[in-house]
Amino acid sequence: MAEIIQEEKHEGGKRKPKKHSTHIDMxxxxxxxxxxxxxxxxxxxxSKPKIMEITMPEKVDNPNKENQTKVQDWRTYSILLSGDDKxxxxxxxxxxxxxxxxxxxxxxYSKDGIRKFLLQKNKTVFKEVEALKNKVIKGELVMxxxxxxxxxxxxxxxxxxxxxxxxxxxEKAKYKNIVDIIDEMAICNIAGYAVVDISPVELDMLKTAPx
Amino acid sequence: xxxxxLPTKSPHIDMxxxxxxxxxxxxxxxxxxxxRPQExxxxxxxxxISEKQAxxxxxxxxxxxxxxxxxxxxxxxxxxxxxxxKEVADTAAHYRKQLLQKMSEHYKVTFSPKELDKFDKGAGFxxxxxxxxxxLNSSDPKEKEALQTGIPTDTTDNQLxxxxxxxxxxxxxxxxxxxxxxxxxxxxxxxxxxxxQDNKVNKFNLITNLQKQEAKLDE
Numbered sequence: 001m002a003e004i005i006q007e008e009k010h011e012g013g014k015r016k017p018k019k020h021s022t023h024i025d026m027x028x029x030x031x032x033x034x035x036x037x038x039x040x041x042x043x044x045x046x047s048k049p050k051i052m053e054i055t056m057p058e059k060v061d062n063p064n065k066e067n068q069t070k071v072q073d074w075r076t077y078s079i080l081l082s083g084d085d086k087x088x089x090x091x092x093x094x095x096x097x098x099x100x101x102x103x104x105x106x107x108x109y110s111k112d113g114i115r116k117f118l119l120q121k122n123k124t125v126f127k128e129v130e131a132l133k134n135k136v137i138k139g140e141l142v143m144x145x146x147x148x149x150x151x152x153x154x155x156x157x158x159x160x161x162x163x164x165x166x167x168x169x170x171e172k173a174k175y176k177n178i179v180d181i182i183d184e185m186a187i188c189n190i191a192g193y194a195v196v197d198i199s200p201v202e203l204d205m206l207k208t209a210p211x
Numbered sequence: 212x213x214x215x216x217l218p219t220k221s222p223h224i225d226m227x228x229x230x231x232x233x234x235x236x237x238x239x240x241x242x243x244x245x246x247r248p249q250e251x252x253x254x255x256x257x258x259x260i261s262e263k264q265a266x267x268x269x270x271x272x273x274x275x276x277x278x279x280x281x282x283x284x285x286x287x288x289x290x291x292x293x294x295x296x297k298e299v300a301d302t303a304a305h306y307r308k309q310l311l312q313k314m315s316e317h318y319k320v321t322f323s324p325k326e327l328d329k330f331d332k333g334a335g336f337x338x339x340x341x342x343x344x345x346x347l348n349s350s351d352p353k354e355k356e357a358l359q360t361g362i363p364t365d366t367t368d369n370q371l372x373x374x375x376x377x378x379x380x381x382x383x384x385x386x387x388x389x390x391x392x393x394x395x396x397x398x399x400x401x402x403x404x405x406x407x408q409d410n411k412v413n414k415f416n417l418i419t420n421l422q423k424q425e426a427k428l429d430e
Contacts, residue, residue: 026226026227026230027226029230030226030229030230030233033230033233033234033237034233036237036241037233037236037237037240040237040240040241040244041240043244044240044243044244044245048245048264048265049256049265049390049418049419049420050261050262050263050264050265050418050419050420051263051264051265051266051417051418051419052259052261052263052416052417052419053261053263053414053415053416053417054414054415054416054417055413055414055415056404056408056413056414056415057413058408058413059408059409081397169397169401170397171396171398172397173396173397174393174394174395174396174397175257175391175393175394175395175399175400176257176393177397178397178400179257179258179259179393179417179419180257180259182259182417183258183259183260183261183419183424186259186260186261187260187424
């Protein structure tokens with residue numbers, strides 16, 4: 001009380017309502033917000049991981065000749081993967097009973113390597129699929145993604161001359177290599193491909209392959 | 212001598228715009244956030260053009276690290292957080308708990324209910340079965356990490372095959388996701404795929420990073 005009276009005297013008897021500043025000290029709030037933002041920014045996972053689907057050929061318990069899927073030699077190509085990012089391919093089948101063995105051709109994972117080869121072999125299907133995709137992008141054709149995917153599948157299925165690729169990796173190959181090759185299949189719109197075990201003949205062929 | 216009077220400036224800055232911005236950002240992050248799943252090991256996935264989203268529920272995950280260690284993970288529920296109808300039964304399933312119970316029956320090792328609960332809530336793991344108990348009861352993160360030596364897959368003691376078989380028995384509808392490091396050996400991946408195929412899994416989801424690629428046909 002004493003203080004107020006004193007103050008009043010100082011001001012010359014006039015009573016002034018005490019002024020409160022409209023400013024609130026926001027520093028603690030800002031601190032907290034900074035902290036929370038940092039926390040959320042660091043823990044958040046923006047991009048969900050993507051997946052690549054792969055279906056392996058079913059294992060046959062007793063491999064009879066009748067059970068196995070027959071592939072036509074002339075459209076079959078085998079891609080052999082080895083360590084140090086080496087890739088080879090050959091045409092047809094390597095059957096030790098029917099010499100001569102096919103010749104291994106060395107290539108690489110670059111754009112001008114395996115992709116060029118695959119595109120050459122898969123020309124007709126690739127062109128058709130690209131034409132369809134372009135039409136959709138330009139707006140000439142309007143369809144849902146699922147319809148487009150189905151149409152692409154139909155194109156891939158209807159073609160009887162597209163290559164059948166057998167992917168075989170030896171023990172030295174890396175996981176990255178196999179993913180890259182399966183990815184090339186998707187890029188080149190190749191319908192028929194499978195990841196299969198490498199045979200002893202092919203292992204021998206790899207040994208004598210050009211370095 | 213006349214004194215020069217400097218105008219006294221208030222040291223306060225108007226923080227309102229800053230606070231506005233901050234609250235906006237905070238709200239954004241709080242609403243969009245989906246927490247990064249706890250990872251058992253550092254894995255650098257290879258790139259691909261696939262744009263398909265990875266499933267995040269009802270999955271069995273097998274991780275392969277750079278040095279070809281194998282980790283195993285499984286969702287405990289098909290769907291969580293749903294309290295109506297069918298989903299409740301699914302939530303009550305506790306697949307992870309079932310999995311550990313089946314494993315313990317096989318190895319004749321008993322786990323206390325507390326250990327089972329801990330396993331049910333836990334994340335991916337990669338260690339021989341004999342170390343599971345130690346891992347569950349350890350509270351020291353460093354010790355836990357030291358225990359993660361990978362699941363053995365030798366022909367004499369193929370524990371991965373057991374984990375996968377019992378995981379398939381607990382939840383036959385779970386999808387299989389393989390998350391491998393780009394530099395892992397294909398040999399290890401092949402081994403896992405073989406084990407999976409023995410358990411009648413023929414469809415695999417390989418986790419990859421998206422990287423666009425162009426392909427042109429030159430005439």
